[in-house]
Amino acid sequence: MLEGEILALPTETVYGLAALALNERAVEKIFSAKRRPANDPLIVHVSDAASARAVCRPCERAFALAEAFWPGPLTLVLPKEPCVPDSVTSGLDTVAVRSPSHPVFREILHRVNAPLAAPSANPFGKVSPTTARHVVESFGENHPPVLDGGKTEHGVESTILDLSGRVPRVLRPGPIPPSEVERVLGERPSLSGRREVSAGEPAASPGLLSSHYRTEAPLLLFPSLSELLEQARRNPPPPGSHLLPGEPPDASERLPPELVVLPLSSTGSTREIAKNLFAVLRQADAASPPLILSHLVAETGLGRAVNDRLRRAARTS
Numbered sequence: 001m002l003e004g005e006i007l008a009l010p011t012e013t014v015y016g017l018a019a020l021a022l023n024e025r026a027v028e029k030i031f032s033a034k035r036r037p038a039n040d041p042l043i044v045h046v047s048d049a050a051s052a053r054a055v056c057r058p059c060e061r062a063f064a065l066a067e068a069f070w071p072g073p074l075t076l077v078l079p080k081e082p083c084v085p086d087s088v089t090s091g092l093d094t095v096a097v098r099s100p101s102h103p104v105f106r107e108i109l110h111r112v113n114a115p116l117a118a119p120s121a122n123p124f125g126k127v128s129p130t131t132a133r134h135v136v137e138s139f140g141e142n143h144p145p146v147l148d149g150g151k152t153e154h155g156v157e158s159t160i161l162d163l164s165g166r167v168p169r170v171l172r173p174g175p176i177p178p179s180e181v182e183r184v185l186g187e188r189p190s191l192s193g194r195r196e197v198s199a200g201e202p203a204a205s206p207g208l209l210s211s212h213y214r215t216e217a218p219l220l221l222f223p224s225l226s227e228l229l230e231q232a233r234r235n236p237p238p239p240g241s242h243l244l245p246g247e248p249p250d251a252s253e254r255l256p257p258e259l260v261v262l263p264l265s266s267t268g269s270t271r272e273i274a275k276n277l278f279a280v281l282r283q284a285d286a287a288s289p290p291l292i293l294s295h296l297v298a299e300t301g302l303g304r305a306v307n308d309r310l311r312r313a314a315r316t317s
């Protein structure tokens with residue numbers, strides 16, 4: 001099973017491109033299939049906290065968080081064990097670990113009985129896949145084999161929490177908000193850990209590129225739904241531009257008919273927006289519109305993860 005090959009698998013966040021994490025040649029296949037730079041380390045997926053001990057040295061905080069949130073969308077950065085190849089960690093002395101909850105991914109973990117590295121199953125820097133079809137579309141003819149597990153539940157990647165320092169730091173906002181981490185640890189994680197870096201910078205600041213998830217068409221963001229709608233009415237963007245409001249606009253909004261409206265949810269719930277975000281971005285982008293326009297949501301809970309992905313998709317540098 002998986003002997004050194006790559007396989008796209010559903011997780012509860014997005015689809016991942018999985019390979020044996022302790023097999024350097026298998027890991028190399030992930031980097032080359034994704035054209036991912038070597039300074040962007042991979043997350044290692046394990047069945048549970050006990051099997052995490054094969055790849056990292058968990059602390060008290062890690063055990064408490066794993067108990068509360070695993071299996072689930074929380075990745076912990078911890079001191080690594082020597083068996084983890086440098087290619088997985090980009091030469092860092094820490095490794096990012098999580099236990100996914102998707103039954104298909106868990107079944108594969110169970111069968112291979114070894115940790116799996118699995119970044120999102122798409123070419124580097126592009127919009128992450130939330131369906132098996134997205135994986136096939138984004139790699140084209142030479143796509144890796146994919147196990148179809150339906151549309152993913154959360155739609156945005158895991159929360160990444162660095163536990164290797166004195167204070168826990170959120171490196172990437174995701175489905176588990178800082179308030180939930182605080183509830184378990186009794187201390188508020190620092191949110192300032194995310195230092196943005198540019199492509200080509202060395203591994204000290206891994207992966208957290210300010211531009212990611214990029215659409216081909218330019219994406220313009222407004223601070224709120226009402227500001228997006230007002231702009232679309234008063235100063236309409238070029239015909240064929242795609243408008244991505246968080247919820248379906250009221251008919252009374254009288255939007256110009258030459259705009260295409262693709263709501264990110266039917267109810268305005270942040271959960272639903274997160275779940276649909278990448279699929280709707282892909283759908284809009286596939287029409288090669290002159291512009292895509294959307295807006296930020298309330299910066300609380302899962303809203304922080306949605307805004308983080310939107311902001312990074314909108315960056316051009």
Ligand code: AMP
Nearest residue numbers: 041042043094095096119120206207208
């Ligand atoms: P993904 O692309 O969803 O697989 O997430 C991988 C991201 O996890 C990387 O881009 C890094 O930002 C982060 N990451 C992985 N390993 C480490 C690590 N050892 N230290 C800090 N961040 C890490």
Ligand code: MG
Nearest residue numbers: 119120125128
């Ligand atoms: Mg990714």
